[in-house]
Amino acid sequence: MQKVTSTPADDSACGWYHLSGPREPRPSHSGKKNTRWTVVGAGYTGLAAARQLALNFPDQEIVLVEAQEVGFGTAGRNAGFAIDLPHDIGADDYIGDIETAKATLQLNLLGQSILRNIVEEHSIDCAMRASGKYQAAVESRGLAVLDAYRRGLDKLGQQYEVIEGGDLPEHIGTRFYKRALYTPGTILVQPSALVKGLADSLPGNVTLYERTPITEVEYGKKVVLGHAQGQIITDKLILANNAFGMRFGFLRRSMLPVFLYASLSRPLSTHEQKALGGKEFWGVIPADPFGSTVRRTHDNRILIRNSFSFNPDGRPKPQVLARMAKRHRLSFQRRFPMLPDVGFDYTWSGSLALSQNHEGFFGQLGPNVYGALCCNGLGITRGTVTGTLLANWIAGKSNGLVEHLLRSPGPKAAPPEPFLSLGVNATLWWGQKMAGLES
Template identity: 65%
Template structure:
């Protein structure tokens, strides 16, 4: 019997969740249940896996289990960028091996197209916008990164446009940045609204249980998931719970649950929108990986996302919220001096699952246990794609992207505690220091 030593416990003010359509959560599971398939984690990966499994096995029940409420956890706390292009921060041109980069591009595009199809079919209101993204720089170091990335994108045939700082206010209102690389393929969306809509449009043979945290698990010929009010026994289990997979007995000392912090402003008035100028919807990714992500949303709010902390139990720490809110306020004021009285309504943390070597896990963890885990910051597209493909793998389908994913060496092993936390948090602090005014 595997005891689950840590459960999700996210903080209470995720802006995307509270500003998206309210829904009635599905009831928690009570009693005993048997099903052919069970999936732990109703984020983007788990939702895609459940939908695709239900299509492959229409006569079998797929049970999808969520510890909290759909849209409240990490899938609804990211910045809302569904990115197509690869970005290998370990390569000089941020693309690296062209063959690998093209496969990553296909993988991300698969995730994008799958989401587009579902959103259109079920009329999911999630502010989906084909807006592209701006990779923007403040420093000379950042500009060098943009130039290198543009040359890398050209190698894989992806269009991009370098925009001078003097022209940027026409695009994003602010004159803060010296230069930006516009990449057209990114989709912007409201992540919590997306996840809620995906959950409410699942096939009829998917049973979703919310507020059902698993407290222990018995691995045998069948897998039995035990919680405080009963148990669920399945022939096949899929783990789609990222960093929490290590608490289920797999990939221990290989997953790095890292938290990013976001703040969402109140809605801008018509007069403030006019003062800001620029396009009505846009998203900025920092040239430096530790800089600030900034968005202007469809409903005229400004998102600021920056600052990091690492917590191996996968649970955030409330004390960081007020500290990092100050960072968000400074970042906002630097960029938007024309908006002096715009306050933040929501501040929250959101987990991303990283690995030391930037590799995820995809495939079989045990004889009847599969995993699609560790998206390394690309949860919307990568999580969706790998969720769909893990269902295809279980159904016996073959695909070049399945072969590509199963060839991965998986996440590297990391040092034991306390050296791991000391090391990771030191890297995060140093990275944020080096980012300078990019934050």
């Protein structure tokens, strides 16, 4: 047996999780179970893979294993942007190779469509709204990014609107930003509510086990997954656990577990809503990748998300939350001086699986083992579509998008420690310093 040396253990104060509708977690696994299919990780990718496998093999049981509770982990901790457009930060115009960008757009649109159909079919209450997004800047570096991205969108033939700073209060209330690029295709959601709803609407031949962290694995003609209360013996294993896939022996040093931090305010009073002005529901992403993501939510709260840390074991550092909350308070005060008495109800961390070359993995990892891993911060749409297409490919169904994903070189291996931590931490420190007021 190969030991799985680190398992998910997120901090307890995720606002999205606590404000989403309650659900009864499925029981943990115990004893010994033999099955044809096992998916590890019940985030967007794993839920999509399990759902599509169940549809492709309606007479077979699909086992889905989640280390924590559904909606509590990474998938329920992001900012809730289901983005349609490609956003390649490694390219000068944020679009890069036009054929790759077109394929990425198709993938993202398909991911959105899959989610929208499930939400509508099962009446999932997750505040899903096709509201678009504002990509906003205040520093010269951020303004240059907007100009480059605008040129890239022109090349891709995509719709956008340039909104100057003087007009932005009509949209988002604050006068903080100098310019924004509005694109209409983004869908905003309450992420934890969405994940819970996706889990509770799985087909009947999916068996979900929660609070079952896998602690050891043995590969062979069958794959044996060990945990504290027993074993799951499976013919085929699908890994949908992002950076924790490395703990299962694959893609070592290729995914970087980078944590982002978020705070969610208390609800705004009627007087405070009037003082803020603007639209009642919106989302802003920063032009500078190291800046702040900001949302006004369906329940009239303000979300601030910024600040990074590199946690090589993929687990959070709860002791840093107080420091991050102070940073969020400063970011809030800069943007919303008209709301001086609005405090935060929640502050939490959530992880991203990033790669140096901005590529993910899709396909076969080894005998009887498959994976869709490393979403590079676009888990809602990317995870949904790659999980779905991986299940189709395993079932012998392919198309141009599947072939595109299979052609990816995959995430590039990073240097060994201590050089890895030194390099990543230096990059994060410098990026956040250069972001200036964007943070």
